[in-house]
Amino acid sequence: MKEIELLKELQDLELLARKTADQKARIKALREDIPAPLLGHYDRLMKRGKKGVALVRRVPGGGLCTGCRMRLPSGPFVTLLRDTDVAMCENCSRYLLLAPEEEPEPSKKRRRARKKTASGE
Ligand SMILES: [Zn+2]
Numbered sequence: 291m292k293e294i295e296l297l298k299e300l301q302d303l304e305l306l307a308r309k310t311a312d313q314k315a316r317i318k319a320l321r322e323d324i325p326a327p328l329l330g331h332y333d334r335l336m337k338r339g340k341k342g343v344a345l346v347r348r349v350p351g352g353g354l355c356t357g358c359r360m361r362l363p364s365g366p367f368v369t370l371l372r373d374t375d376v377a378m379c380e381n382c383s384r385y386l387l388l389a390p391e392e393e394p395e396p397s398k399k400r401r402r403a404r405k406k407t408a409s410g411e
Pocket of ligand 1: 344356358359
């Protein structure tokens with residue numbers, strides 16, 4: 291979900307020890323863009339010293355919440371994959387965002403300049 295991506299960006303910025311003026315301005319803009327209920331839950335988690343957004347790593351047969359290292363039940367994982375609704379970890383109640391897929395390192399062939407285009411949209 292777009293909102294959760296914004297929340298993750300906000301989290302990354304807020305966790306910086308030192309922020310530039312640009313970053314502070316971005317935080318303000320993000321806080322205005324993110325729906326209040328999401329922001330409220332995020333703030334509650336952050337106040338307890340927890341991150342509000344956790345990345346989900348793909349593992350065989352499902353997903354793993356990197357916040358609490360628990361395997362996700364299929365419900366939230368399917369929500370996450372379909373991107374139909376905000377997904378939340380049932381165990382640590384963090385918002386979930388699918389981690390970007392890591393590109394497999396080419397082992398034999400030399401790197402080529404050719405770029406793969408994403409299929410679909
Ligand atoms: Zn979790």
